[in-house]
Amino acid sequence: MPSAMVFLFDTCTSKCAYCGHATSGKVLDNTQLTPYKDQRLIDKFLSFFEKRTDQNNRWLLMLLGGEPLLMPNLGYMIDRLHAVGNKASLYTSLNIGENNEAYKYLLASDPDAVDYIMASFHPEADAFEDRFFHMMEALKSQGHKVIFRFIAHPLRLHRMEALHKRCKELDICFSPYAYCSANYPLAYTKDDRHLIAQYTTNFSQIVQMENGLAVDRLQCEAGEKLLYINARDGKIFPCPNVFNRAIGNVYSDHLEPKKKGQGCYDPTTRCFCDINFQQSHVKGLDDSEHFNDEKHGYVAPKDNAALRKEIESRDFQFHNKVHRKSLGENSDDDRLILTKQEVRETFEKNKDYYHGDFRKGFHKEFLEP
Ligand code: SF4
Numbered sequence: 029m030p031s032a033m034v035f036l037f038d039t040c041t042s043k044c045a046y047c048g049h050a051t052s053g054k055v056l057d058n059t060q061l062t063p064y065k066d067q068r069l070i071d072k073f074l075s076f077f078e079k080r081t082d083q084n085n086r087w088l089l090m091l092l093g094g095e096p097l098l099m100p101n102l103g104y105m106i107d108r109l110h111a112v113g114n115k116a117s118l119y120t121s122l123n124i125g126e127n128n129e130a131y132k133y134l135l136a137s138d139p140d141a142v143d144y145i146m147a148s149f150h151p152e153a154d155a156f157e158d159r160f161f162h163m164m165e166a167l168k169s170q171g172h173k174v175i176f177r178f179i180a181h182p183l184r185l186h187r188m189e190a191l192h193k194r195c196k197e198l199d200i201c202f203s204p205y206a207y208c209s210a211n212y213p214l215a216y217t218k219d220d221r222h223l224i225a226q227y228t229t230n231f232s233q234i235v236q237m238e239n240g241l242a243v244d245r246l247q248c249e250a251g252e253k254l255l256y257i258n259a260r261d262g263k264i265f266p267c268p269n270v271f272n273r274a275i276g277n278v279y280s281d282h283l284e285p286k287k288k289g290q291g292c293y294d295p296t297t298r299c300f301c302d303i304n305f306q307q308s309h310v311k312g313l314d315d316s317e318h319f320n321d322e323k324h325g326y327v328a329p330k331d332n333a334a335l336r337k338e339i340e341s342r343d344f345q346f347h348n349k350v351h352r353k354s355l356g357e358n359s360d361d362d363r364l365i366l367t368k369q370e371v372r373e374t375f376e377k378n379k380d381y382y383h384g385d386f387r388k389g390f391h392k393e394f395l396e397p
Contacts, residue, residue: 029086030080030088030254030255031087032257033257034091034259036064037259038094059382061100063395064099064101065101067104068397071108072397073278074109075281077109088114088115088143088307089109089117091117091118095121097120097128098130102130106141106142109141115140115143116141117146121147121148122147122148126159134170137170139170139173140171145167146175146177147160147167148177149178151181151184151365161198175200175203176201176202177205179204181207182216182220182361198326199326200326201321201326201327202227202229203322204227206233213236213237213239227329228329229321229330230315230330230335234332234335234336235302235305235313238346238347239349240269240299240347241298241300241313241344241345241347242298243294243298244292244295245291245343245345246299248299248309249309250267250304250309251275252286254266254267254304257278260389261391262278264278267293267301268301269294269299269300270294272293272296273293275293277391279391279394298347299347302315306318318330
């Protein structure tokens, strides 16, 4: 199934719902959501995919946010995707409360329209843990496939046992992923690694603990059946680990044809994103079977050493080196949560950010569809 990851907007008060790394500190006001109030923008954005949808080509749009449940017209977008046989998946921190419009939409809508909901339990969620689990349970009762994502921050490893137990009681998969910063995952101690390994459920988690795969010999579907899109400027990148060159734009309905024999688009990067493997986009390392099991309920931890051996036996090399200018570069490894005061101060400092030069980079169709 072709898949596109869609970055919608910043919700930079703390951690990103996808990987939980500390964000850039650009605390932006909610006027950045305004363009999504116009359904013509959603129509324009989706027409790129509708033109490329047929019986053999159904798209999965992975909505990353910031927090996608804050997006106005999210229900409209999902319904429209579903009407032509495409689906959405959502990466959410569920830090939006039970009165949130998009959450209420999910509790009342056809679960077939949503392939899965990745509920990422951030450090802030400790303060509303019962509500977080209640919301996951309600989504699951409606028929949604919910996975509990846990970013294994070194200061949070003690929480894994209890959270895993709660997930098991609800028949939801507890899925831990490496914390990513300028130092991590390479800085994990042997004991940290041993503990995290007890909860392994798929190949992707192992790849991330080893800082990704070396890309020199990889073949993949990036740029064709895997895309990464910034909804604000419309730029299309081949995958979530390659940003050295845009290969198209959704608003101008353009996508470069992939060159025959094209390997990784960026020889300096690492193949790191779990989606690359879970959606079966990297040749030889298909993690979709494990991932499908996770979508359908609790999965008992697997033998980490056996899965690792399996990856190594296929001649993949782990990247295993420091990788700068990537996810989590701004993280402070000793901090889990920004204080309200820090958020306020950053907002004051950056309150005109969205209305200044930053906005000039947006596509005209995004601002006036
Ligand atoms: S990093 Fe992206 S382009 Fe490179 S091999 Fe992995 S999926 Fe393909």
